[in-house]
Amino acid sequence: MAVLELANISKHFGAIQAVNDVSISLQAGEVVGLMGDNGAGKSTLVKMIAGNYRPSHGTMRMNGGELVMHRPIEARQHGIEIVYQDLALCDNLTAAANVFLGRELHRGVGPLRVLDYKSMYRRAGEIFKELKSETRPRDLVKQMSGGQRQAVAIARTMLSEAKIVLMDEPTAAISVRQVAEVLNLIRHLRDRGIAVILISHRMPDVFDVADRVIVMRRGRKVADKAIATSSPEEVTGLITGAIEQV
Amino acid sequence: MAITLDRAIGQRQQGWVTSVLSSQTFWVLIAVILACLFLSVATDTFATSKNLYNITRNFTFVAIIALGMTLVIITGGIDLSVGSVLCLCSMVLAVVMNAGYSIEVGIAASVGTALVIGAFNGVMIAYLGFPPFVITLGMLSIARSLAMVASNNTVVFQFGPDHDTLLALGGGAWFFGIANPVIYMIVLALLTGFVLRWTKFGRYVFAIGGNEHAATLTGVPVRRIKVAVYMISALSAGVAGIIQTGWLGAVTTNIGAGMELQVIAAAVIGGANLAGGVGTASGALIGAALIEVIRNSLGLLGINAFWQGTFIGGATVLAVLFDRIRSFRQSE
Numbered sequence: 317m318a319v320l321e322l323a324n325i326s327k328h329f330g331a332i333q334a335v336n337d338v339s340i341s342l343q344a345g346e347v348v349g350l351m352g353d354n355g356a357g358k359s360t361l362v363k364m365i366a367g368n369y370r371p372s373h374g375t376m377r378m379n380g381g382e383l384v385m386h387r388p389i390e391a392r393q394h395g396i397e398i399v400y401q402d403l404a405l406c407d408n409l410t411a412a413a414n415v416f417l418g419r420e421l422h423r424g425v426g427p428l429r430v431l432d433y434k435s436m437y438r439r440a441g442e443i444f445k446e447l448k449s450e451t452r453p454r455d456l457v458k459q460m461s462g463g464q465r466q467a468v469a470i471a472r473t474m475l476s477e478a479k480i481v482l483m484d485e486p487t488a489a490i491s492v493r494q495v496a497e498v499l500n501l502i503r504h505l506r507d508r509g510i511a512v513i514l515i516s517h518r519m520p521d522v523f524d525v526a527d528r529v530i531v532m533r534r535g536r537k538v539a540d541k542a543i544a545t546s547s548p549e550e551v552t553g554l555i556t557g558a559i560e561q562v
Numbered sequence: 563m564a565i566t567l568d569r570a571i572g573q574r575q576q577g578w579v580t581s582v583l584s585s586q587t588f589w590v591l592i593a594v595i596l597a598c599l600f601l602s603v604a605t606d607t608f609a610t611s612k613n614l615y616n617i618t619r620n621f622t623f624v625a626i627i628a629l630g631m632t633l634v635i636i637t638g639g640i641d642l643s644v645g646s647v648l649c650l651c652s653m654v655l656a657v658v659m660n661a662g663y664s665i666e667v668g669i670a671a672s673v674g675t676a677l678v679i680g681a682f683n684g685v686m687i688a689y690l691g692f693p694p695f696v697i698t699l700g701m702l703s704i705a706r707s708l709a710m711v712a713s714n715n716t717v718v719f720q721f722g723p724d725h726d727t728l729l730a731l732g733g734g735a736w737f738f739g740i741a742n743p744v745i746y747m748i749v750l751a752l753l754t755g756f757v758l759r760w761t762k763f764g765r766y767v768f769a770i771g772g773n774e775h776a777a778t779l780t781g782v783p784v785r786r787i788k789v790a791v792y793m794i795s796a797l798s799a800g801v802a803g804i805i806q807t808g809w810l811g812a813v814t815t816n817i818g819a820g821m822e823l824q825v826i827a828a829a830v831i832g833g834a835n836l837a838g839g840v841g842t843a844s845g846a847l848i849g850a851a852l853i854e855v856i857r858n859s860l861g862l863l864g865i866n867a868f869w870q871g872t873f874i875g876g877a878t879v880l881a882v883l884f885d886r887i888r889s890f891r892q893s894e
């Protein structure tokens with residue numbers, strides 16, 4: 317059974333048709349690259365999965381049950397985690413504080429309930445270890461490299477039992493070495509059985525890590541095929557419109 | 563590989579000694595201590611118990627408000643209305659007690675006034691998107707005007723049946739000869755420090771100052787926290803007003819005029835960053851202490867009082883200058 321199933325999803329803002337009749341199904345442990353030019357509708361599509369927008373038409377189903385969300389926070393409750401393009405990190409807080417932001421651990425009871433620093437540092441350390449990232453829970457995010465910042469943002473998604481992780485341009489503004497780190501992080505998520513949707517402009521990244529590529533153009537899905545059966549040239553053609561549809 | 567990774571993750575970037583040495587608050591504290599040592603030697607009036615009693619009591623009012631202001635500054639905001647709110651809360655207390663009500667009623671009315679003003683500021687800023695500077699600048703004017711309306715711009719010095727209780731509350735020294743305002747300040751500072759370090763609320767205050775957008779996306783109730791922070795700021799002004807009323811024994815409509823600048827200076831000298839995300843309760847106290855020591859010492863050293871502003875302004879710039887130098891070094 318598909319972990320996420322979009323059926324005939326459309327979204328319009330007034331007269332503008334941002335997403336037009338798109339159907340996608342996503343399996344557990346699958347990495348899907350979502351590609352398309354600016355304005356192709358991929359951001360809008362992802363924002364619907366993230367609970368920012370509600371579809372104008374069509375239904376979303378998660379593990380067979382219908383998925384209706386009104387606020388982004390509900391997506392998290394359903395096991396959908398988002399890694400934002402700007403990573404949404406607080407530079408003035410430690411890595412652990414960022415990982416647990418909004419989900420702090422406490423100890424004690426009643427008015428004596430205080431933040432449980434020790435447990436948060438330990439748990440964050442465990443996650444970084446699992447991600448094989450040299451990121452220290454006690455360090456301020458301000459002082460971290462791009463790769464470490466990505467690790468912090470991704471570690472957030474591993475706090476709860478996430479089922480789907482949406483990643484918006486995670487490799488956009490970082491060094492080559494850090495890109496490799498991030499792609500490794502994505503593989504770790506996949507190995508845990510998490511479905512990953514990777515939005516990216518970078519062809520090599522998608523072909524490196526994804527199992528399947530979905531291409532959108534002018535609000536429509538124009539391709540949805542296994543990476544093994546496609547090529548960068550074909551995808552480029554689909555993005556630009558040189559190839560109409562496959 | 564596993565061992566080195568373990569070690570890398572377990573490592574702290576800097577020990578507590580390094581982090582103390584790199585904090586602005588620490589160096590300002592050193593400055594305060596050095597100034598006190600110098601003054602004890604240079605003058606025979608500084609280290610007298612009477613002068614120290616005066617100093618500690620004088621800086622408490624600024625310090626108490628600086629605690630509230632620090633929270634606001636950490637969220638990246640500013641509250642210019644605190645001086646006027648102090649005046650209005652003092653006046654509400656005075657007028658209510660003058661009308662024959664008990665001290666409990668007076669304090670309740672005063673605290674209530676502070677909370678309403680803080681909530682108004684907070685709602686305008688958090689929900690209607692007003693810049694904090696604008697709305698609290700407006701409130702600076704409104705609150706002082708309301709204080710004049712409430713008292714018909716007279717001096718109130720009769721506080722009804724509980725007159726003596728109020729004066730003892732602010733002017734007494736119930737524990738070991740320490741002035742009462744100092745006790746209140748220490749209790750409030752400990753409370754603020756605790757909240758900032760050990761509660762989810764405190765964590766969110768820092769998160770909002772660090773990256774408000776990120777805080778919203780991760781489910782932090784940003785708006786409610788902001789309203790609460792402005793309410794706390796106004797409340798700290800109200801509490802300082804109540805204590806100051808008891809200490810002075812009279813309320814005029816010009817008390818607290820210009821105080822917001824001293825309070826902000828105290829918070830900033832103590833290490834709060836106006837860009838948001840940084841600040842401590844101890845810093846607020848130490849910053850306020852430095853300002854008071856400068857004021858006091860100028861008097862004792864026989865320097866013309868007109869120079870006060872220059873020295874306090876210079877201290878503010880100097881404290882932040884150290885912070886700038888440090889961050890330049892880090893970025894290199």
